[in-house]
Amino acid sequence: MITLSGITKTFGYNAVLRGVDLHVDKGQSLVVIGGSGTGKSVLIKCIIGLITPDAGQIIIDGQDVTRSGHDKLLHRFGMLFQASALFDSLPVWENVCFRMLRSGQSRGDLRDLAAEKLRRVGLGPDVADKFPAELSGGMQKRVGLARAIAADPEIIFFDEPTAGLDPILAGVINDLIREITTEMGATAITITHDMSSVHAIADQVAMIHDGVVQWHGNIGALDQTDDAHVLQFITGSATGPIPTLR
Amino acid sequence: MSTGHITIDLDAIIANWRALDKMTSVETAAVVKADGYGLGAATVAKALAKAGARRFFVAVAEEGGAVRNAVGPGPEVSVFAGHMRGDTDTIGDLGLTPILNSLEQVTRHFDALPGHPFGIQLDTGMNRLGMEWDEWAAVAEIALAQRPTVVMSHLACADEPDHPMNAYQLDVFHKMTDGITVPRSLAATGGILLGKDYHFDLCRPGIGLYGGLPFTKARPVVQMDLPVVQIRHLDAGEVVGYANSWQATRPSRDRDPISGLRRRLDPVDVRQGHAILRQRTRATYWPRVDGLTDRGCDRPQRRPACVDPAWGSTNSGSTGRRVRHNWLRNPDVTWWALYTPDTRRMKRLLAMIGAATLGGFTTVGRIALFTASTFRHLATQPFYGREFGQALFQIGFLSLPVVGLTALFTGGALALQIYSGGARFSAEAVVPQIVAIGMVRELGPVLVGLMIAARVTSSIAAEIATMKVTEQIDALVTLSTHPMKYLTVPRVLAATLVMPALVGVGDIIGILGGYIVGTERLGFNAASYLQNTVDFLEQRDVISSLVKGAVFGFIAALMGCYYGMAAGRGASGVGAATKGAVVAAAVLILVANLILTEAFFSI
Known part of the structure; x- marks a missing residue:
């Protein structure tokens, strides 16, 4: 479904990505882990087309989209942003159905559709007419999730889905992501440094460090690996190959 | 060990x-x-x-x-x-x-x-x-x-x-x-x-x-324990280490320095298997040591050598709290300023001028590209009508109170000034005409433009910058919505269309302010005041006022959008974007005012 080869991206003197190779099959859930500031977000933004890589190739569903062509694919994408990135000026239901607002469907139908998607993420219909600022962080995350899945995308990106949530809420969001992507049959790419997300969401895990994929394998192989980078990351140890001053 | x-x-x-x-x-x-x-x-x-x-x-x-x-x-x-x-x-x-x-x-x-x-x-x-x-x-x-x-x-x-x-x-x-x-x-x-x-x-x-020099009375702080792997004997003339960095001048004896470190850490003393190292160099310069060559002792040593880099010669007597520390892995932290030749001051001055000039041109170029992009997106579908309507309401209707108050008080003050100034050459009677021409040609558009820069430019810049910082702009893109079409075009178009109306209102209320002061305070006849105003104003005056308004509205909204979209990260990015937008809008409005005045009224 998605194949990256030799992706590099440099900001000024800072080489964030130095040749990333990755592949995700259709319907698989890939979780990209790595420390803060290792280029995970840049990678996901390259795939979705928010950032153009300096070199390398991105192939989505057989099409080379490296330097253009994202526009035609965007309707097949959904993305949950780190801080939800809901539009403050619009009520929740317009946020959820934002993509369809100009599709010609009546606003009443769209509102019903939004209520349906909100129900799927565990929110009642009363939330639909509120504004994002009136919601808690956990509820905003759910609304962001509802928006990401509203148009039944084939590929969904999750950027730090549990950032800023307590462990209980994080667990709920993780389970929601897993259930929804499975029932939609969507291909999912998640970036996180939360190991609980990894275990809940991943079929495949890729560890990115120093701008390259250090380790890539099935979730089952993650706990067996003796890769020093992965071990240090999983155990959260201050000593190891990954420097702590980043 | x-x-x-x-x-x-x-x-x-x-x-x-x-x-x-x-x-x-x-x-x-x-x-x-x-x-x-x-x-x-x-x-x-x-x-x-x-x-x-x-x-x-x-x-x-x-x-x-x-x-x-x-x-x-x-x-x-x-x-x-x-x-x-x-x-x-x-x-x-x-x-x-x-x-x-x-x-x-x-x-x-x-x-x-x-x-x-x-x-x-x-x-x-x-x-x-x-x-x-x-x-x-x-x-x-x-x-x-x-x-x-x-x-x-x-x-x-x-x-x-x-x-x-x-x-x-x-x-x-x-x-x-x-x-x-x-x-x-x-x-x-x-x-x-x-x-x-x-x-x-x-x-x-x-x-x-x-514990380092030049503080000779310092207490030793650091004690280094290194295992001795091998003791070597050197004859005069033999060389040691990478790049033959040291050459023995005489055969090894007791109490001679450790050779391999000599160049960087000297002097060094060796007694009875303890390598005692007197530090004369900065601790930050400790080299990476992957092997010591010790020619100090002729007989094999079983005990580890002990190197004390601080002043003092013993390796015992330290009674304090002890912290094990992996010294050899510490990175050298260096941060010296770059040296430049003697012409550096001149170069520095030129470099500063150059950087400022380039920075200025860069901004001008980016704004020009942004403007072109705005027009391009204005000309192509889709057009976001709801956003446009909201922008009209926000920029036009909600700005009326501030525009009215500004114009009212300025018009009144203008009448007083002209009256007392005109009295110096017996021209008090021209108050209605000068208030009308001053408000319509100049003060109306400029004051309304500046108030809009304060009120609208700042809020557009802060809103869009916040959207950028919180990834809402990115979210728009992923939802197949172009930020230029969704955010910039409606605001710029609304400001350009609604500003002539605001300026017109400002002109009228400004004249009203002059009228109120003129009739209530300065004793003008109400009917003749209005008649004078109407008779004196030309069509050209009013058109120039409205055209200025449209241009100023365009500038105000465009600067808000540009600086918002170009915002840096975090709260300080939003603050800097807002400040930059308001300053740029105000300055550009005043520059545009001079150019338009020249275009309309030069003889």
Whole structure:
């Protein structure tokens, strides 16, 4: 479904990505882990087309989209942003159905559709007419999730889905992501440094460090690996190959 | 026992600090740069804070975090490297005090963190860091008005008490700072030992705390235990190490130096299997040691050699708390200023002019591209009608009160001015005509434009910048919506279309203000006042007013959108975007006003 080869991206003197190779099959859930500031977000933004890589190739569903062509694919994408990135000026239901607002469907139908998607993420219909600022962080995350899945995308990106949530809420969001992507049959790419997300969401895990994929394998192989980078990351140890001053 | 380790005597560090503190009658800080000279900045700073040190110095802002965590919020943590690009958040969040080294840093600091504490470093001849005469002369008044925590400089040759450079630098420092009332600091360890003249208000020892020269009475701090793998015997003329870095001049004997380290760590003494290493060089320069060559002893040793890099010759007697520390892995932290040839001042000046010019052209070019992009998206589908309607309401309707008040009071004041000014040459009667022409041609459009710049440009810039910072712009793109079409086009179009109406309202209310003052206060006849106004105004006056309004509206909204979209990261990015947008809009409105006035009314 998605194949990256030799992706590099440099900001000024800072080489964030130095040749990333990755592949995700259709319907698989890939979780990209790595420390803060290792280029995970840049990678996901390259795939979705928010950032153009300096070199390398991105192939989505057989099409080379490296330097253009994202526009035609965007309707097949959904993305949950780190801080939800809901539009403050619009009520929740317009946020959820934002993509369809100009599709010609009546606003009443769209509102019903939004209520349906909100129900799927565990929110009642009363939330639909509120504004994002009136919601808690956990509820905003759910609304962001509802928006990401509203148009039944084939590929969904999750950027730090549990950032800023307590462990209980994080667990709920993780389970929601897993259930929804499975029932939609969507291909999912998640970036996180939360190991609980990894275990809940991943079929495949890729560890990115120093701008390259250090380790890539099935979730089952993650706990067996003796890769020093992965071990240090999983155990959260201050000593190891990954420097702590980043 | 195949690796080395060192033992750090924290009590000795405290004792050294206290001893140095006692030599002066002024405050004594502690330098913990380069991770506390390789010994762990946090551990050292914590111990010294308990002993009473209230000021700490680190080399770069990144080091400040560990020290701030260790000492808590109270003590001052200063950064020698100053306020470098990208350091703003670190300095602000951790409450660090940057020691500003250049005009550029002063500008950056005052711009990014106004009111945040800072120090100043001057260069008195070492040519490492700090401002020289010309730069200091340029900023001294402004900088001193903000009360820096310290004005400091650094001695180049303080290790040698008789060196003439010391007196020279002292003299220069006096000339640069005499008469100022903020605390001054010149002395590090060497300066403290030079005597009272060098102490000023603050001393800041570094190497002396860690037992290094030139503080000969320091207590040893660091003890290094290294296993001896092999003892070699050397004949005269044999060479040692990489690049044959040392050659034996005579056969090895007892009590001879360890050869491999000689060039960097000297002198070295060896007694009975203990390698005792007297430190004359800075701890930050400890080399990576992957093998020692020891030709000191003729017979095999079973005990590990023990290298004591601090002054003193024993490896025992250290009773303090001990911290194991992997010394050999400490990175060298170096941060010396770049050396440039003697023409550097001229080059620096030219470079600053060049950078400012390029920066200006870059901004102009980007705004031009942004404008072109706005027109392109205006001309193509889709068009977001709801956003356009909301923008019309926000920019047009909600601006009416402020526009009305501004115009009303300005029109009234204008009438009074013209009346009292006109009285000087018996022309009081022209009040209605001059108020009308002044308001419609000039004050109406300009004042409404400036009020819109304040009210609308700022809110557009802040809103879009916040959307950028919180990834809402990215979210728009992923939802197949172009931010230029969704955010910029509706706002710019609405402002351009609605501003003529606002200016028209402003013109009328301004004339009304003049009318009220004229009839109620200055005794004009109501009917003839209005008749004079109507008779005097030409169609050209009104059209120019409305055209100016449209142009100013375009500028105000465009600047808000451009600066919002170009915002940097974080809350300071939003603030900077808003400020930049309002300033640019106001200036461009005034420039456009002059150009349009010339176009409409030049004869």
